[in-house]
Amino acid sequence: MTIQFNTETFRDDYSFRNSDWAIKRFPFPFHEDSYMYSVNMEQHRGGPAGSVYEKRFDVDEHYVSEMADRAIVLAEDPLRCQSLPHMTLAGWDTLELIMVSKSEDYPDLFELHRDGDRWRWINKPMGIDHTFTFLDETTLPCGPLEYITRQAQGDYAVLDQRGDMLYMDAGMVTTQADWSLDFDIGMDFFEWHAPVPLAHEMGIFKRALKFLLNIQQGAPARRLNWTMTVNPLLDTSPENYHKWGVQKTTLTPENIGAKQHLRVELQTFYRLPRSNALLFPIRCYLIAFQDLVTVPKWGRRLHRVVRDLPEELATYKGFIANRPLMLDYLSRYDDGLPTSPGIWPDLETEPPLQT
Amino acid sequence: MSAAPQKAKAGAEKIEVTVSAVVPLNPLVTRFEFTRRDGQPFPPFSAGAHTVVEMRDGARTRLNPYSLMSDPGDSSIYAISVRRDDQGRGGSLFLHNQVKVGDPMTITYPVNLFPLDLRGRKHVFLAGGIGITPFLAMIAHLERMGGAWELHYSCRSKELGTYVDELTYKHPNKVHVYFDDQDQAIGLEDLLDGQPLGTHVYVCGPKGMIDWVHATAAAHGWPDENVHSEEFLAPQPGKPFEVRLCKSDITIQVGEHESLLEAMERCGVDAPFLCRGGACGQCETDVVSSDGDFVHRDHWLDDDEHASGKKIMPCVSRFVGKSLVLDR
Ligand code: HEM
Ligand code: FES
Numbered sequence: 001m002t003i004q005f006n007t008e009t010f011r012d013d014y015s016f017r018n019s020d021w022a023i024k025r026f027p028f029p030f031h032e033d034s035y036m037y038s039v040n041m042e043q044h045r046g047g048p049a050g051s052v053y054e055k056r057f058d059v060d061e062h063y064v065s066e067m068a069d070r071a072i073v074l075a076e077d078p079l080r081c082q083s084l085p086h087m088t089l090a091g092w093d094t095l096e097l098i099m100v101s102k103s104e105d106y107p108d109l110f111e112l113h114r115d116g117d118r119w120r121w122i123n124k125p126m127g128i129d130h131t132f133t134f135l136d137e138t139t140l141p142c143g144p145l146e147y148i149t150r151q152a153q154g155d156y157a158v159l160d161q162r163g164d165m166l167y168m169d170a171g172m173v174t175t176q177a178d179w180s181l182d183f184d185i186g187m188d189f190f191e192w193h194a195p196v197p198l199a200h201e202m203g204i205f206k207r208a209l210k211f212l213l214n215i216q217q218g219a220p221a222r223r224l225n226w227t228m229t230v231n232p233l234l235d236t237s238p239e240n241y242h243k244w245g246v247q248k249t250t251l252t253p254e255n256i257g258a259k260q261h262l263r264v265e266l267q268t269f270y271r272l273p274r275s276n277a278l279l280f281p282i283r284c285y286l287i288a289f290q291d292l293v294t295v296p297k298w299g300r301r302l303h304r305v306v307r308d309l310p311e312e313l314a315t316y317k318g319f320i321a322n323r324p325l326m327l328d329y330l331s332r333y334d335d336g337l338p339t340s341p342g343i344w345p346d347l348e349t350e351p352p353l354q355t
Numbered sequence: 356m357s358a359a360p361q362k363a364k365a366g367a368e369k370i371e372v373t374v375s376a377v378v379p380l381n382p383l384v385t386r387f388e389f390t391r392r393d394g395q396p397f398p399p400f401s402a403g404a405h406t407v408v409e410m411r412d413g414a415r416t417r418l419n420p421y422s423l424m425s426d427p428g429d430s431s432i433y434a435i436s437v438r439r440d441d442q443g444r445g446g447s448l449f450l451h452n453q454v455k456v457g458d459p460m461t462i463t464y465p466v467n468l469f470p471l472d473l474r475g476r477k478h479v480f481l482a483g484g485i486g487i488t489p490f491l492a493m494i495a496h497l498e499r500m501g502g503a504w505e506l507h508y509s510c511r512s513k514e515l516g517t518y519v520d521e522l523t524y525k526h527p528n529k530v531h532v533y534f535d536d537q538d539q540a541i542g543l544e545d546l547l548d549g550q551p552l553g554t555h556v557y558v559c560g561p562k563g564m565i566d567w568v569h570a571t572a573a574a575h576g577w578p579d580e581n582v583h584s585e586e587f588l589a590p591q592p593g594k595p596f597e598v599r600l601c602k603s604d605i606t607i608q609v610g611e612h613e614s615l616l617e618a619m620e621r622c623g624v625d626a627p628f629l630c631r632g633g634a635c636g637q638c639e640t641d642v643v644s645s646d647g648d649f650v651h652r653d654h655w656l657d658d659d660e661h662a663s664g665k666k667i668m669p670c671v672s673r674f675v676g677k678s679l680v681l682d683r
Contacts (some may be wrong), residue, residue, distance in 0.1 A: 217367070273465070
């Protein structure tokens with residue numbers, strides 16, 4: 001299908017909207033009526049047609065507007081994209097992986113023509129047609145990582161692997177859930193995860209690291225993570241907390257359905273071939289509560305998950321103060337009926353909301 | 356979540372190849388070159404990576420890891436160089452004696468357990484015998500990227516000096532060769548002392564050489580993280596033993612000349628692995644109960660884990676005793 005790209009904003013007037021198509025394919029992160037941290041990893045080898053899992057790098061209706069938002073963030077704060085000197089090769093790996101994947105998966109939108117090291121890249125939605133020399137930085141307007149991730153939705157952390165440890169030595173981070181590349185740059189896997197509650201004690205990070213160290217070329221993996229965001233903000237960074245933190249206090253029973261968004265990250269993991277680094281794309285999807293509850297199963301389940309979530313997690317995810325307000329709203333969409341297992345909307349088989 | 360439940364297959368992704376060249380280099384070492392059967396370019400690989408070669412030897416399937424020694428910048432071929440091991444378990448003999456140009460084979464995607472530290476300002480390579488192979492790819496990589504390196508290569512004799520002529524011809528100032536039969540030896544202490552800050556040392560060769568380099572570097576104040584080594588252990592034969600696999604609900608016999616991992620595979624158990632040499636950790640298996648002694652041979656588990664009797668690496672380790680029950 002051809003994608004109709006939205007013209008929308010993720011700041012100021014917040015004109016971001018999900019179409020019906022985007023609502024139905026939203027990556028709902030709860031496969032059951034409760035949630036706890038786990039090593040929830042699976043292979044990233046496609047998924048049902050039309051789902052966000054189908055392609056290696058999902059492109060949707062928000063693509064062009066998300067890239068415009070990234071450009072604004074970078075203009076204000078160039079440190080959102082960093083790459084330590086030894087990570088340039090991993091940047092080229094990233095560029096190659098994304099260009100090859102997008103041109104194969106979306107031939108009507110992207111083209112890559114390779115003649116030895118001379119590459120021509122055509123990005124139709126963004127109006128780019130550029131010929132450059134692979135592995136020669138002087139033929140790009142900026143470093144390879146920045147070049148390609150200005151044209152790819154989601155944040156990117158690039159991890160160097162040394163002596164059974166991963167180090168956050170490069171990245172492009174403008175759509176993050178309250179963490180900072182500038183703060184985390186150079187840290188190891190346990191250091192940058194230090195603020196997360198409970199998971200360390202549960203042994204989750206030790207097992208997750210072992211899994212990541214063994215991710216091999218040609219066999220990428222994925223997992224979902226989630227949090228809550230008031231207003232459809234992509235840039236919820238610590239650097240700009242003074243701008244978005246206060247917006248959390250603007251929720252009312254009247255506006256919560258439109259303003260409160262579930263924020264889901266589709267995280268994927270790729271071993272990069274030339275550098276042996278690990279690429280960690282973090283793709284952010286937002287959905288307003290009022291859109292989410294149009295899927296009866298999701299409305300029922302989200303109420304139960306938010307209600308029963310351990311306090312530590314609600315605090316860490318930053319919505320403990322608004323939880324009562326959320327529950328008031330969500331309880332109207334929970335009639336107590338059982339829900340089907342799995343993450344899919346099951347619109348045909350799940351009963352409508354009973355009133 | 357599970358968007359598309361798939362069971363992960365053991366081992367790395369596979370590539371179907373044809374043997375495109377068999378090049379004897381000296382009485383012991385032969386190079387095997389592969390092209391892809393589907394005509395696609397090979398995936399790029401990072402220097403130091405290995406591939407696992409699948410060999411159908413009669414009723415037996417052998418899976419042996421070999422370093423990729425071709426130029427990582429050349430995606431038209433992959434090449435390995437294999438030393439014939441007359442005392443070994445037969446993988447190298449199979450390649451030397453049975454494999455011919457035109458044969459179809461299956462190899463895995465590259466897996467790198469011996470990467471270059473890309474922060475290194477300079478890379479010093481120490482090779483012993485067939486341990487030269489990963490360094491050939493590393494040298495090609497650094498030559499392309501303009502990195503500083505030198506090679507110290509010790510071989511038994513001129514006749515058995517695999518790639519010596521080619522290396523000294525191409526890089527006369529960076530390659531230093533030492534022949535055992537001429538009583539030449541790497542002057543390791545002086546070599547280590549003379550290196551600029553930010554140098555990384557890599558060693559690949561016999562176990563004695565690896566231990567010697569680690570010990571000498573440590574004694575000369577080198578940080579551990581600047582000294583890298585790769586040693587593929589071949590599984591050693593041992594007394595046959597019996598194992599109960601409780602998840603699979605079967606009891607299997609491990610023969611004298613097969614590893615525990617191979618015995619599981621022979622019995623249809625899809626056990627995880629990558630390196631098959633005790634280095635990657637992928638095959639780690641929990642012990643449910645045991646009555647006897649473990650013969651641990653891996654580099655993965657630490658001493659405490661070895662002593663605990665709670666874990667085993669089936670690709671290289673064995674068991675002697677009355678009973679062993681594994682969580683597999
Ligand atoms: C190398 C890949 C990864 C990177 C770069 C990464 C990075 C991060 C960062 C920056 C945070 C925010 C920490 C903060 O509050 O400052 C985070 C949170 C977290 N990470 Fe990771 N992570 C990675 C892989 C994983 C994996 C494989 C797991 C598997 C369990 C995991 C589990 C978590 C959890 C549970 C949180 C807390 C999230 C929440 O409750 O919202 N991470 N990660
Ligand atoms: S397969 Fe790598 S340690 Fe056993």
